[in-house]
Amino acid sequence: MSNCIIAQSGGPTSVINASLGGCIEKALEIESINKIYGSTNGIVGILNDNIIDLTNIFKNNIEKLETLKTTPGMYLGSCRFKLEDPKKDNSQFKLIFKTFEKYQIKYFFYIGGNDSMDTVMKLSIYAKENNYEVKVIGIPKTIDNDLFGTDHTPGYGSCAKYIATTMLEVAHDTYIYDMESVTIVEIMGRHAGWLTSAAALSKNHYFDGPDLIYLPEIPFSKKQFLQDIVKIQKTKKNIIIAVSEGIKDKTGDFISSTSSTKDAFGHFPLSGTGKSLENLVKSSLKCKVRSIELNVLQRSAMHIASLTDINEAVLVGKKAVELAIMGKSGEMIVFNRISNNPYAIEISSIDISLVANKEKIVPREWINKEGNHINQELIDYMKPLIIGEPSLKFNNGLPLYVNINHLINN
Amino acid sequence: MSNCIIAQSGGPTSVINASLGGCIEKALEIESINKIYGSTNGIVGILNDNIIDLTNIFKNNIEKLETLKTTPGMYLGSCRFKLEDPKKDNSQFKLIFKTFEKYQIKYFFYIGGNDSMDTVMKLSIYAKENNYEVKVIGIPKTIDNDLFGTDHTPGYGSCAKYIATTMLEVAHDTYIYDMESVTIVEIMGRHAGWLTSAAALSKNHYFDGPDLIYLPEIPFSKKQFLQDIVKIQKTKKNIIIAVSEGIKDKTGDFISSTSSTKDAFGHFPLSGTGKSLENLVKSSLKCKVRSIELNVLQRSAMHIASLTDINEAVLVGKKAVELAIMGKSGEMIVFNRISNNPYAIEISSIDISLVANKEKIVPREWINKEGNHINQELIDYMKPLIIGEPSLKFNNGLPLYVNINHLINN
Numbered sequence: 084m085s086n087c088i089i090a091q092s093g094g095p096t097s098v099i100n101a102s103l104g105g106c107i108e109k110a111l112e113i114e115s116i117n118k119i120y121g122s123t124n125g126i127v128g129i130l131n132d133n134i135i136d137l138t139n140i141f142k143n144n145i146e147k148l149e150t151l152k153t154t155p156g157m158y159l160g161s162c163r164f165k166l167e168d169p170k171k172d173n174s175q176f177k178l179i180f181k182t183f184e185k186y187q188i189k190y191f192f193y194i195g196g197n198d199s200m201d202t203v204m205k206l207s208i209y210a211k212e213n214n215y216e217v218k219v220i221g222i223p224k225t226i227d228n229d230l231f232g233t234d235h236t237p238g239y240g241s242c243a244k245y246i247a248t249t250m251l252e253v254a255h256d257t258y259i260y261d262m263e264s265v266t267i268v269e270i271m272g273r274h275a276g277w278l279t280s281a282a283a284l285s286k287n288h289y290f291d292g293p294d295l296i297y298l299p300e301i302p303f304s305k306k307q308f309l310q311d312i313v314k315i316q317k318t319k320k321n322i323i324i325a326v327s328e329g330i331k332d333k334t335g336d337f338i339s340s341t342s343s344t345k346d347a348f349g350h351f352p353l354s355g356t357g358k359s360l361e362n363l364v365k366s367s368l369k370c371k372v373r374s375i376e377l378n379v380l381q382r383s384a385m386h387i388a389s390l391t392d393i394n395e396a397v398l399v400g401k402k403a404v405e406l407a408i409m410g411k412s413g414e415m416i417v418f419n420r421i422s423n424n425p426y427a428i429e430i431s432s433i434d435i436s437l438v439a440n441k442e443k444i445v446p447r448e449w450i451n452k453e454g455n456h457i458n459q460e461l462i463d464y465m466k467p468l469i470i471g472e473p474s475l476k477f478n479n480g481l482p483l484y485v486n487i488n489h490l491i492n493n
Numbered sequence: 494m495s496n497c498i499i500a501q502s503g504g505p506t507s508v509i510n511a512s513l514g515g516c517i518e519k520a521l522e523i524e525s526i527n528k529i530y531g532s533t534n535g536i537v538g539i540l541n542d543n544i545i546d547l548t549n550i551f552k553n554n555i556e557k558l559e560t561l562k563t564t565p566g567m568y569l570g571s572c573r574f575k576l577e578d579p580k581k582d583n584s585q586f587k588l589i590f591k592t593f594e595k596y597q598i599k600y601f602f603y604i605g606g607n608d609s610m611d612t613v614m615k616l617s618i619y620a621k622e623n624n625y626e627v628k629v630i631g632i633p634k635t636i637d638n639d640l641f642g643t644d645h646t647p648g649y650g651s652c653a654k655y656i657a658t659t660m661l662e663v664a665h666d667t668y669i670y671d672m673e674s675v676t677i678v679e680i681m682g683r684h685a686g687w688l689t690s691a692a693a694l695s696k697n698h699y700f701d702g703p704d705l706i707y708l709p710e711i712p713f714s715k716k717q718f719l720q721d722i723v724k725i726q727k728t729k730k731n732i733i734i735a736v737s738e739g740i741k742d743k744t745g746d747f748i749s750s751t752s753s754t755k756d757a758f759g760h761f762p763l764s765g766t767g768k769s770l771e772n773l774v775k776s777s778l779k780c781k782v783r784s785i786e787l788n789v790l791q792r793s794a795m796h797i798a799s800l801t802d803i804n805e806a807v808l809v810g811k812k813a814v815e816l817a818i819m820g821k822s823g824e825m826i827v828f829n830r831i832s833n834n835p836y837a838i839e840i841s842s843i844d845i846s847l848v849a850n851k852e853k854i855v856p857r858e859w860i861n862k863e864g865n866h867i868n869q870e871l872i873d874y875m876k877p878l879i880i881g882e883p884s885l886k887f888n889n890g891l892p893l894y895v896n897i898n899h900l901i902n903n
Contacts, residue, residue, distance in 0.1 A: 095666050124671045156665025163670075244890055248796055251891055255566025256505055256793040261534045287888070289896040375788045383666040386658055386797050389890065469890035478697070480654055480799065480879035481661055486699040
């Protein structure tokens with residue numbers, strides 16, 4: 084008999100708990116797994132021995148497990164923590180494997196994005212080199228869809244659905260006045276334009292979707308931006324623009340004002356791209372302008388998540404357990420797309436070294452020639468990922484979610 | 494045989510089209526009503542003779558009528574237009590009644606807020622004084638809940654539900670990190686705190702709702718605000734604050750102000766209330782701070798609207814037609830609350846002069862003594878208004894809405 088431990092890391096997505104739920108569900112089925120532990124606040128919980136017993140919470144509570152799968156945020160809490168290079172300092176690794184030994188951990192599942200896969204890689208290599216039996220598997224999640232080696236990432240589809248739905252509802256809010264207006268919607272995505280591209284999915288039988296789409300992949304020119312608007316204004320009164328928070332000018336400087344404080348991974352937190360462009364349009368063109376920042380709602384709005392995304396997130400959680408039981412380690416679960424219409428995927432895994440610390444951006448050929456909109460190939464790629472709606476339970480008018488009390492009341 | 498005309502005015506709500514749908518549905522049932530017209534862009538459409546025939550669109554299309562009831566924005570378009578005082582200049586009134594004559598209008602239904610009720614009042618008085626047969630009825634709508642004479646306004650409940658749901662989902666996004674943080678959520682409401690108060694409805698069995706709530710009814714002190722935060726930080730790591738966009742200091746100046754940091758274009762961006770407070774906390778206290786502006790999403794997110802609100806909005810539309818047929822004019826439909834638990838209302842009407850150009854703010858006794866949270870009476874008042882969810886149809890992963898093509902493609 085042996086035990087497993089699960090942790091979550093990085094920014095939340097609507098479906099990271101669906102992967103946790105899938106992982107727990109499968110582990111409960113495996114006879115050779117005795118206890119299922121959860122580490123609070125990612126790898127930090129293992130370093131600090133903040134471990135909870137998930138078996139007790141979910142074993143005889145299928146309803147709670149199902150609700151977990153449609154709960155936003157991160158049930159186990161998160162961290163932004165980069166492990167040292169063990170060749171320079173292996174003290175963190177000693178501590179982690181001491182905790183693993185204490186709880187008789189044979190399998191460690193880490194649900195996260197780029198940075199978390201770095202942790203998976205380091206731990207799996209350290210385990211192998213030091214003859215620890217622990218198998219380490221990475222479960223992908225990120226709204227940004229920027230992980231290498233996988234067709235798409237769990238979390239992306241729900242965020243894309245929120246963005247598309249919101250763009251359509253913003254259009255209904257925009258076209259009501261008989262006057263010239265520009266509406267700028269700022270969407271998450273520091274380096275990759277996958278999320279901003281999803282704004283184009285708002286197109287339906289009466290709405291063309293945003294008139295202009297600016298991604299971080301294309302150097303941004305404010306002169307060209309204003310010309311793009313003026314050109315469309317010749318035939319259209321109300322203009323809607325989707326813009327990525329991460330757009331940069333040709334010298335590589337962000338259009339938004341950047342914070343001077345780096346986060347734990349050396350990133351400069353961004354804010355205000357939409358606001359900056361709003362001010363630019365306001366001072367340059369004579370029309371009503373407003374900007375809308377979708378902010379954290381796009382990654383936490385489970386009430387408009389994609390059922391396709393939720394189901395796939397559950398499946399990657401389950402697959403991780405299956406692979407670990409088979410003795411695999413140092414791998415991340417991936418999707419391969421079999422076909423677009425009908426949409427079909429296959430779930431497999433790849434070596435973590437092919438994933439960790441890398442970023443997948445939108446290919447140039449999926450962006451239009453002018454660099455201010457996207458091509459049909461990208462729409463066809465995104466479209467299946469937002470299909471389906473979860474059937475949430477509501478209580479007192481609010482969606483019913485689950486939570487570990489000590490996390491939300493700290 | 495006679496005809497009726499309907500128009501919509503002011504800012505959108507998620508359910509203003511539900512009232513339009515109710516109005517059309519009832520008018521279709523009334524044998525003495527022949528044609529149902531719609532004026533595009535409110536009263537401006539009547540002034541400019543931009544009139545469409547709604548009978549043709551909806552008479553034999555019940556499905557479209559039902560979809561209209563769950564479509565956000567304003568199907569007929571909106572305006573912000575105040576009629577002249579007819580005693581000073583009656584040219585607009587002559588024009589309006591000429592259009593009424595041309596289309597043989599006997600009933601005019603205006604769906605709107607404070608300003609729109611001024612139009613209803615002026616037109617009904619003008620009709621009476623000039624012996625026109627036209628009956629004018631006001632159908633209330635406003636997310637702000639600030640109309641006199643009614644227990645609450647259609648549109649408020651859906652916005653409140655969006656705010657409460659979002660606050661809960663923001664909480665799930667906030668409590669995941671094991672570090673001190675302050676999250677400030679800016680909510681609509683220039684003069685009345687009804688919407689910001691709705692943030693308190695996010696309270697459930699594990700989340701207490703926002704720790705601090707600041708309404709425009711109470712003069713805002715930056716010093717007290719920082720003290721409030723520091724006090725809570727003694728026992729709690731993650732603080733969530735709901736703040737109205739309209740908070741003012743004791744001299745009556747809005748808190749939203751100019752940022753001191755230039756953006757990429759060398760402008761000082763005019764920041765919102767939330768952003769101002771974010772900067773204040775950032776410069777005064779050592780912790781992670783972020784602000785979230787709910788923006789227009791709160792008034793257009795039909796996908797998380799309140800079914801109670803939708804149903805009531807349909808009912809006020811129907812009631813308006815019933816009253817007009819009975820010969821009433823110069824009245825607005827109102828709700829009277831019969832009981833809170835179980836929730837029950839009665840629909841009647843009041844003289845428009847009691848409503849027009851007035852604002853109803855949150856009573857002082859429903860706000861706590863310190864002026865930084867609300868009392869249970871207000872929670873009990875709001876709670877029934879967010880109950881129930883619409884069953885929307887989805888197509889390609891997007892909610893299915895209706896639209897007049899010329900409005901959204903202009």
